[in-house]
Amino acid sequence: MSRGSAERQDGAAWAFLAPALALILVFFVLPVIAGLVLSFTDFDIYAIGDPRVVRAIGAQNYTQVLGDGEFWNALRNTLVYVVLGVPLAIAASLGAALLVQAPLARARGLFRVVFFTPYVTTLVAVAIVWRYLYHPRYGLLDWILSSLHLPTIDWLGDPHWAMPSIVLLAVWKNFGYAMLIFVAGLQNVPQELYEAAALDGAGGWQRFRHITLPALQPALVFVTVVTLLANFQLFAEPYVMTQGGPLRSTVTLVMLMYEQGFRWWRMGRAASIAFLLFALMLGATLLQLRLQRERAS
Amino acid sequence: MSAREARRDAVRTRRARHALGGRTRPILALGTALGIALAAACGAGCRSGKEPVHLRFWAMGREGEVVTELVHDFERTHPGIEVEVQQIPWSAAHEKLLTSYVGRATPDVAQLGNTWVSEFVALHALEPLDARIATATEARPEHFFKGIWDTNVIANVVYGVPWYVDTRVLFYRRDLLARAGYREMPTTWAEWRRAMEAIRRTEGPGHFAILLPTNEWPQPMILGLQAGATMLKDDDTRAAFESPEFRRAFDFYLGLFRDGLAPPVSNNQIANLYQEFGRGRFAMLITGPWNLGEFARRLPPGMDAAWTTAPLPGPDGPGLSMAGGSSLVVFSGTRHADAAWQLVEFLSRTEQQVRFYHLSGDLPARTEAWRDSALVADPKMRAFGAQLERTAPWPKVPEWEEISIRLQDQVERAVRGTATADSALATLDRDVDRMLEKRRWLHARGLDALRPAAGTTGVRVAPPARVAAAGVRASGGPGRSAAGGGR
Numbered sequence: 001m002s003r004g005s006a007e008r009q010d011g012a013a014w015a016f017l018a019p020a021l022a023l024i025l026v027f028f029v030l031p032v033i034a035g036l037v038l039s040f041t042d043f044d045i046y047a048i049g050d051p052r053v054v055r056a057i058g059a060q061n062y063t064q065v066l067g068d069g070e071f072w073n074a075l076r077n078t079l080v081y082v083v084l085g086v087p088l089a090i091a092a093s094l095g096a097a098l099l100v101q102a103p104l105a106r107a108r109g110l111f112r113v114v115f116f117t118p119y120v121t122t123l124v125a126v127a128i129v130w131r132y133l134y135h136p137r138y139g140l141l142d143w144i145l146s147s148l149h150l151p152t153i154d155w156l157g158d159p160h161w162a163m164p165s166i167v168l169l170a171v172w173k174n175f176g177y178a179m180l181i182f183v184a185g186l187q188n189v190p191q192e193l194y195e196a197a198a199l200d201g202a203g204g205w206q207r208f209r210h211i212t213l214p215a216l217q218p219a220l221v222f223v224t225v226v227t228l229l230a231n232f233q234l235f236a237e238p239y240v241m242t243q244g245g246p247l248r249s250t251v252t253l254v255m256l257m258y259e260q261g262f263r264w265w266r267m268g269r270a271a272s273i274a275f276l277l278f279a280l281m282l283g284a285t286l287l288q289l290r291l292q293r294e295r296a297s
Numbered sequence: 298m299s300a301r302e303a304r305r306d307a308v309r310t311r312r313a314r315h316a317l318g319g320r321t322r323p324i325l326a327l328g329t330a331l332g333i334a335l336a337a338a339c340g341a342g343c344r345s346g347k348e349p350v351h352l353r354f355w356a357m358g359r360e361g362e363v364v365t366e367l368v369h370d371f372e373r374t375h376p377g378i379e380v381e382v383q384q385i386p387w388s389a390a391h392e393k394l395l396t397s398y399v400g401r402a403t404p405d406v407a408q409l410g411n412t413w414v415s416e417f418v419a420l421h422a423l424e425p426l427d428a429r430i431a432t433a434t435e436a437r438p439e440h441f442f443k444g445i446w447d448t449n450v451i452a453n454v455v456y457g458v459p460w461y462v463d464t465r466v467l468f469y470r471r472d473l474l475a476r477a478g479y480r481e482m483p484t485t486w487a488e489w490r491r492a493m494e495a496i497r498r499t500e501g502p503g504h505f506a507i508l509l510p511t512n513e514w515p516q517p518m519i520l521g522l523q524a525g526a527t528m529l530k531d532d533d534t535r536a537a538f539e540s541p542e543f544r545r546a547f548d549f550y551l552g553l554f555r556d557g558l559a560p561p562v563s564n565n566q567i568a569n570l571y572q573e574f575g576r577g578r579f580a581m582l583i584t585g586p587w588n589l590g591e592f593a594r595r596l597p598p599g600m601d602a603a604w605t606t607a608p609l610p611g612p613d614g615p616g617l618s619m620a621g622g623s624s625l626v627v628f629s630g631t632r633h634a635d636a637a638w639q640l641v642e643f644l645s646r647t648e649q650q651v652r653f654y655h656l657s658g659d660l661p662a663r664t665e666a667w668r669d670s671a672l673v674a675d676p677k678m679r680a681f682g683a684q685l686e687r688t689a690p691w692p693k694v695p696e697w698e699e700i701s702i703r704l705q706d707q708v709e710r711a712v713r714g715t716a717t718a719d720s721a722l723a724t725l726d727r728d729v730d731r732m733l734e735k736r737r738w739l740h741a742r743g744l745d746a747l748r749p750a751a752g753t754t755g756v757r758v759a760p761p762a763r764v765a766a767a768g769v770r771a772s773g774g775p776g777r778s779a780a781g782g783g784r
Contacts, residue, residue, distance in 0.1 A: 042735060044735060045416060045419055045420065045695050046419055046695075046735060046739060048395075048398075048399060048420055049419050049420035049421045049422070050421065053735075053739060055738070064731070136568070137568070157566070246512075246563070247563075247709075248706075262392060263698075263699075264696075264698075264699050265395070265695075
């Protein structure tokens, strides 16, 4: 192949890529750069009224955010959600996937749809229903607890229970998505492996442990990373359920960012929180990938 | 003719042509030609006489619903002005107003919670109204409650006219107070406290004299206002919660919890406020006008004579309360400032204020409206009338809502004993000082964002020189939720 035609091909490739690259540049790269610049300024409500009063303040946003108890509270709440939510979500979706793929299962299509429905339902509608379920006087959950003669729980009103309640809602709402990925993974496991293992006398647990799990490894990595990233960005669930209360026990990092940005109009401060969150998520993801690689090798 | 009007005309013509069918086309063509000729001859000057001014009016929540009725009357008496009322839910109002400002799509005239005024002044979004008020007949300061009017004055420039008011008074169980030996609600802090102690004695354990939910900041703030605290100092650029005045109020407030007169619970921990009040779990609470209706509806039947309202006691005689409510403002981007002002004038009339009260239940901001029989006849309403003579605004700074949330956090810590009063107030001052850093910078540079920017449209009023700090001391109304008449 001559050099000329290679160059022509390069040119053609760039031409084909150009629209997508332009979109990424305009709607992703530039905003991210703008956000980064913003995080080193004190852009606020006064600056919206008069852009001349914006100041470059270096890393002050970062130092102030890190020196503020609000940030650490939000970080703690977010981590509680991640630590509780990620394993629970993976367990729930894997469990559901195994159930709908079980050889004995009937009406698989129906169950798959039913399990997937929460994921595609609007959160606001779901929140209304769950607020009833969680209601300390009229709620189903407390009705069950009290009929079992257990003490009832003020799910969303008690600072200790509010975040676990949000976890429960979010797991129920989102497990369908990961379930579909696991189902796809399970369908790719050759049936012969199970048959061979059964002939060798492997029980159900052993088959799961030594065939299903290794076969699902890529799906598991993907689901874990995606769930982790999504959980770090928790916002909508507490926003519609508790508005961050009670006693700021459900304020997450993204909600703190939203408050700073769109309630108090401290855009610079909000941008700095966004980049801190980004660093945190990047770190968590890298760590997680490394752990999984080590386990695999 | 604006682009929009032109578009509408084009649509109208097209529809007409369609309706009339092909035969009339020549006539129409003639008419159109005539119209164009007329318009050309007329020019910009007589457009206002022909084309109605289209006024965009944003109002929130329930107010937005009921105001349409008043607006119909306005349109009847003001031919040439048509008003489009857009109703915005309270929960979205603040954001929508701000984004409309950023997107240059603000309405001509709007209802604004009076704690938001300072924020929109900082944005240079509001039209200064002094020149118009000087020649006005209805919207004049002497017609309105002073504390409420003050919420609209930022650095001595008026930016809004009060529409309705919201304040807090004492709701109390008259029977429990009588059992404790008091026929009337006392008017001084010392007597008030003695009455509470007496109630605690007669009612016994499990019962409290007053409910002050620990997650509500207006109560400690009102006590601060009463004691003469300004909350902020140095032209609203520094926090002043450690001042002796605020400290006095804070100690009084904390003392009520320490001595078991008030239960240290938040709103969320009160399962049913009305039931508990009906059962006498607490004998008093400080709340707003919306609860008049709620109490009448939700208390057990036959309780009506057992409770009533009273103006708030103060350190040495009747005390201040907060000046909340909503104002009517004209946005600086408007091309119809005159028409917008006419609407403000119309809604400020006594009879319209009374009508608005009957439609919405919102308390009139105009003093004459309080002579209306419905307001005079209701003994429980009278406390509000009396209290409105004694209201004061909060500091009028855009940061106020954020400050109030910090205050609430620290108050709660002090009440629950996780911080001492000293450390709570010191933390508060430190945090608030940090929030106000930008204001100090603006102030030092003379770039005072509170001054109207050069080049805003409409009537330009030279801002009077800043008066001494006491005079400037601006502002404030209820929190956003309070402005919404929320709970």
